[in-house]
Amino acid sequence: MIKMSIMSSDIEHVIQKAVSAFEFTKNLSSFERSEILKKIAQGIEKNSNDFSQTITHEIGKTIRESERETSRSINTFLGAAEEAKRINGEIISLDHLSTTPKRMALVSRFPIGPILAISPFNYPLNLVAHKVAPALASGNSLVLKPAPHAKETAQKLASIIQKSGLPEGAFAVVSCSNEETQAMVQDSRFKMLTFTGSAATGWALKAKAVKKKVILELGGIAATIIAQDYAPQKAIERCVYGAFSSAGQICISVQTIYVHETHFETFKDLFVKATLALKVADPMDPKTDVGPLIDENAAKRVESWIKEAKAQGATILCGGTRKGRFIDPSVLINVTLSMKVCSEEVFGPVVNLISFKDMKEVYADLKRLPYGLQAGIFTNHLPTLFQAYENIEVGGLIHNDIPTFRVDHMPYGGVKDSGFGREGLKYAIQEMTEMRMLALNLN
16 A cells, blocks of 8 residues: 555545445445446436536536437436346356266456546546446445546535445545545555546656556547448538537547548538537537537637648638637548648537548548547448448447447447447446355365
8 A cells, every 4th residue: 555645534434434334335236336327317317407507507508419428328327227237247167078977167356446437528427427327336435536627516416426325435425635536546555547638747647646547538530431432411410510510529529531532522512501500609508509618728628639630731611719708619621640640639610621532532531540549430331430440440330420429338449549348238347246166165
């Protein structure tokens, strides 16, 4: 155990309680764990309007998107309640040798212990749920450090969890400095770090998380491909949504759209028209499509990247302007991979349109990028689809939809700089448990 003077007595107390609580949570039956998760889901549902409004107030997400997030978080906890009953093992025959008759092995999964979770601002309820729900489903305790912009949402969830029947100390929310966070990451009492956030921070923390499991869900430069066989107008609505929902502050936001040259002009015109129809306004207005960025510094950074791209030869078809925390939805063409808007995660309402002739051009571009979270491809030609599946290095390829698509029980995570390990209820539970074998001698 690492003891550091920079760790406050309050945080030390939280860690001690998480360690003590694990002695109880690891012995909860699957029924008890499932019932606790159901009560948490019911608590969120009962307070769904409050959660949605809090999310919008804290981070500026449109109220419609906040309502969707709240609804998804309910399903995340309900899904975990079911998965709590499906943490199965297996029986393996060991009589494969003449010297091992009547031997077999029982293989089971056991919770690993207290987990440290660090969550981002952009989905302050559902991305927290993706850490808390599988941890509780598998019998672990968990300490959450939420994003500074989203503390209130986390505290509201904590108050509901406290009423669920979970043992005291099994879940806690802490607010602390970067130094204290690093001390917790290094503390041997935590058996896992699960982190969602920037690549730079995530990989730096992984280097400090010695002798513990790590899940990293980091950034992405999500590409969408419109293949030659696909009617481009069918993809417009989804691509616009994927590019500009949450003001582009999603790690699987559509950042670059590769359109086959036969459809490029048609797609470009329709896409710009649909983009200009979006309403950029007060996020509490139910009719608003695009709200503000998390803060003015983020907006200024996005604005500077757009200006830099223009100076390097890009053409801005629409948007590109900033008003405080708001960036008008921006569509760029004539971009290159040397520009930040193509080679780094924008995390703002900016999308690049690129024409291509051969799919090999797309594969070559994507191979050069540092990230590999998700990609989307619109095609009805199965050989094209499976060729893309084999050649695009991502954690998930989405067929006939945008990379922003995610259903909460599916395996989710990336390769390259995009992360390490997988989330998605059953898959997160596998990460949060360890295999243990009992070899039986029945002679």
